[in-house]
Amino acid sequence: MNICVFCSAADLDDRYTTPAREFARLIGAGGHTLVWGGSNVGLMKVMADGVQEAGGRLVGVSVEFLAAKARPDADEMLITKDLAERKAEMLARADAIVIMVGGTGTLDEATEILELKKHNLHTKPVVLLNAAGFYDGLKQQFQRMEAEGFLPVPLTELVFFAEDGVGAMAYLEEAHGVV
Template identity: 35%
Template sequence: MVNNPYSICVFCGSRDGGKPAYAEAAEQFGSAIAHKGWRLVYGAGDVGLMGRIARAAQGSSAQTFGVIPIHLFEREVGKRDLSTFVITENMHERKKVMYMNSDAIVVMPGGAGTLDEFFEILTWRQLALHNKPIVLLNIEGFWDPLLSLINHVIAEGFAEQDIRDFIQVADDVPALVDLLSKAST
């Protein structure tokens, strides 16, 4: 039986965003994944933060598992030189394959797609469909408004406190790696 490495599903932007710190964090985290002997599971794009984290992970000899829906193959420039490359029919199947092949979920800065991925994984956790760690990489406070919104939803009675308790927050890559290291043991 082959032992699979601890696998980190990373949801992040297909753009670099407006601050250099986002790209730097993606590259730093990609390298850290490799140095820890973990596997990167991500959206298989070769653009934006997705491309940066994958290239950094590959450059440090990490296993990479990419999943991309056929309709985004050209738009996100599907990165074919990954350890594992999967093409799905749609976005929902992409999220499911990424989730099923990971042990923890990291959400880096990103746009509407990243938010969709985060909320689906959080909802699955709320419904007790999984118990995987969910960590927001809150570079330069990027996710502060989201955390305020979640606290507002709780305060207004639309969710219990446990929904916030399901989310861990790391303000930088070393803190993120520390949280994931503790979860992986």
């Protein structure tokens, strides 16, 4: 399975790096491929290191203005013109999407992926990995959107909230019929 992970390129503390390492190990040990933003810094590097150490493949999709931060030993590295092209390429290469902790860029990626899914422009499973309760507020906001009629489909059809990497991987494998 090609698992696209959207996450921060920032250096973060153990509350966020420990769950990332756990999930990265599960990706690699399961023989899956990480499709990620391609950066060799911050949480992106943590993910790539963990997947590679556990035997998984790395497919990076960087962008011209960040190409200097691209991981040199990825199995495959694409450089796109802009962020919109990057998101489209990552989605196209993914069988599933996991959104980990991040800033405005990660939030932009998450909302676009969910908007596309809402309109049936993709049917791939989407997981928000809620490390250390990072997405508790967003989950509450999505629940309010659903309760007040802003979502035309049930929230559970758009996204699965996982509290840890094991839960995220179990959901993805079940969605893809992996036993």
